[in-house]
Amino acid sequence: MSDQPTVRRFGSVIRLLPEKREQYLALHAEPWEGVLERLRASHVGNYSIFLHGDLLFSYFEYSGTDYEADMAAIAADPVTQEWWKLTDPCQERLPDTPDGEQWLALPSVFFME
Template sequence: MDIMIDANQSMTYAEARRRAAVFEPLDLVWFEEPLPASGSWGGVRRAENARERERGDLSPSEFHRTGHFRRSSTSWSRKGSESPVQRYGMVIEVRAEKLEEYRRLHAQPWPGVLETLRAHHIANYSIFEHSGLLFSYFEYHGDDFAADMAAIAADPVTQEWWKLTDPCQRRLATAGDGEWWAQMEQVFLME
């Protein structure tokens, strides 16, 4: 018998561990969806995965047992509790004569830059443009923001990337001391 449960619900780390422990004796199997669950594409992919599972087409790496969660959660707990997400919004001016160059560069970001960002706990990074301003948003999942930012700044590939992107930008007069991108204050959040 197949049981499908939507696990994409908000729960604490402790609650997820509690639920995994309850189901572990049943030796349940689940599979990960390769797309985000939100939106119709996630649902379509889940349905395709169910059909692939029935035919035996899914690779073994896409199947997990609750014991895997227990082993993973034990290693997570050794690191301490999971760091809460920290959200950052930043703003800077884009030079009008450099806007198209900036867009072109970001249409094909360098893989090494993206790898460095991910390695230092940056996720969900977006940059928006409006009326000569660039607004960036990202989420930080680490526990030492200053150290991770320093490591990113010390990365040679990132430094080369910045040699191309920095001339496209102009620091705002309202930026804090030592800031290139001015940090913004979050005033609202809906999760």
């Protein structure tokens, strides 16, 4: 663990269930401020979710110094847990997604700053 934050970039993918599409899009049209505050407090920024067909692609940047602790704080947050109770049923994990993960993490193959 370093004391100096460096930006780490994360991309991930998951399937959006067609029958839950409108519900998922409506939730993300007006995200809960408590969820956004927790993300910011955990050093998550430039967070975007893109939609292609029935695939959701997520991208965010992490600028903290203790990724595991910050992700644990997000997972432990009661507001975020309530949000996930609404969003997770809209999604279907992809076959290669590791146990305990919702989204499949993608390897970075190119970056230009």
